[in-house]
Amino acid sequence: MMGNTTNAHKIHVAIFVLATALLVQFGPALAAESEYAPQNIRTTYDKETKYCFFQSFCPYTPSQRKLIERAILNDRSAQYDLGVAFLTGDGLPQDKAAGMAWVVLAAEQGSPAAARQIARRRRNGEAIEVDESKIAGALKPQVEAGDLDSMRALAPMIIAGRGVKQDAAQGIALLSRAAEKGSAEAEKELFELYLNGAPHIPANKPEAMKWLVMSARHGDVDAMNNLGYMSMTASMADRDLVGGYCWLLRAAMMDNGQAQEKLALTFALGEKDGRGATLAVDLIQADLWMRVAARSPYHDNSQIRSRIEPNMTTDQLNEAKRLFQAWRPLGFEEVKTLTVALPSPMSSGSAIRNCATFN
DSSP states (O other), X not given: OHHHXXXXXXXXXXXXXXXXXXXXXXXXXXXXXXXXXXXXXXXXXXXXXXXXXXXXXXXXXXXXXXXXXXXXXXXXXXXXXXXXXXXXXXXXXXXXXXXXXXXXXXXXXXXXXXXXXXXXXXXXXXXXXXXXXXXXXXXXXXXXXXXXXXXHHHHHHHHHTSSSOOOHHHHHHHHHHHHHTTOHHHHHHHHHHHHHOXXXXXXXXXXXXXXXXXXXXXXXXXXXXXXXXXXXXXXXXTOOHHHHHHHHHHHHHTTOHHHHHHHHHHHHHOEEOTTSOEEOOOHHHHHHHHHHHTTSGGGOOHHHHHTTGGGOOHHHHHHHHHHHHHOOOOOHHHHHTOOEEOOTTTXXXXXXXXXXXXX
């Protein structure tokens, strides 16, 4: 009896070892053969939708069906959107292997968004099999036709020599061309390139800041937030409290949670710079911006809140609540034409009295 048990155990161990070896050898291939991968989705889709004449029995919403059908018919924007949906599990089963296969297919057919998604993931260390020369080849005619998103996608590939011959000067020129034609995103990308440096592109902070200001002035709210934060957290000699406050305020008005959170902390603690400007503690404004920021769970900062509300009177809390009830986010067209008076005594030692328009 004991011998039979021992033999059975040995057989189970052998089967386990064999199964493990097969999984190691063929696992990636099996993952690539997902039922939702581009080469399989038609069969899967037909199988899963044969009862869709009754919507209650259908596994997909009408919009999801349209998206899948467009992707199958080689619509690259639909292929990218479908890939993102599978990657995130947003409305569809999460299937990262299939999702990335769809994104790669869209990129190789010239989707700028898909090309940037792949580049971003590879910078973060993700291993992705893709023919970058095919991506570059698909983007080039779109660049020649003046498509700004394609310029933004192809320029970093040229700078890094991915899929094309490396030429940093040509890549910078292409990204600058997109910026000059009105792409605030391209301006922000030039800022990041010059701030951090890149192959054959030395870091150049003054040049970086020039592009960040341009992006902010053209309506990029993240650029406004970055500009405000950098201006207010520089060394005392370089700090620009007035300029930083104005850019943070604009970003906060446009509903940027980071800017709202930073304004709350700044009003809670007060601030000054080496140019004679001072921002006095204002708990009502601090509480207002903390309440606005806290609408998002990502910016409901209990540490900042603990510096504000316990120190407020009932009248101050009521005023902050009143201001919060009246607050609404503004669009860029409203913000750029808005003249906002600087809080006293921030403007002392300066001829600047307000956050002026920048039309």
